[in-house]
Amino acid sequence: MDIEKFNNYDVFHSFLVKNADYEGVFEMPCLKTSIQIPNRVITFSKAMSRKTKNFDQWVVFYEHDVKFERLWNNPKAYLNKLKKFNGFISPDFSIYRNMPLCMQIWNTYRGRALAFWLQDNGIEIIPNVRFNDERTYAFCFDGIEKNKTVAVGTYGCIRSKIDRDYFKSGLSELITRLSPKNIVVYGSAPNSIFEEYFNKGIKILSFESEILTARKKVTD
Helix, strand or coil: CCCCHHHHHHCCHHHCCCCCCCCCHHHHHHHCCEEEEEEEEEHHHHHHCCCCCCCEEEEEEECCCCHCCHHHHCCCHHHHHCCCEEEEEEECCCCCCCHHHHHHHHHHHHHHHHHHHHHHHCEEEEEEEECCCHHHHHHCCCCCCCCCCCECCCCCCCCHHHHHHHHHHHHHHHHHCCCCCEEEEECCCHHHHHHHHHCCCCCEEEECCCCHHHHHHHHH
16 A cells, blocks of 8 residues: 555645655655754744744754644644754754653654755754664664764663663664764763763764753753
8 A cells, every 4th residue: 555645634744755765764855954053042942932032053852742742743833943044953852761762763654754854945954863762773874974963862761770871882882883974962971981982083063952942041
């Protein structure tokens, strides 16, 4: 059965990947990485607020999925607003270790599909790489160009020792497979995790999470 027969009822959002190439066993859409580097970042929910007037920044999705699920549900509604910003880091739909693997694959695909469609509509993108345990290595790096810029989120992912260990292992795998020149980090970038890669010549650009920035303002 061909999905094209159901284009009038595109519940799978196949239009997002109409012109895409794919990579890997799970056929993740391939992305073209921007040569630009973010100057500042703003979360999607704040970017879409009527109060936001500063478009000289990059949109990120490092927040609860409920705050940007609407982009998946109706991406065309947000296209014109997103085009006003410098670019965006691809959507970071959650993957948890206790989440069924099929859901982790699906959420990774959704982020890539949206990123491809927005890129196909003229928006600069930097791919977010969300990994977890070693099972995710089978798909989480597919479709991402080597020797370019990638983004990772650390907020909430390196609090406990076990989370840090999984993150460090995944980051090491990312470096091995993608050999990035730049890594954009949303959240803290502790030396215990990133220093060895910085010493190897990889540029690490860290942006504080909005929650941490807000806490600092309260304590100042």
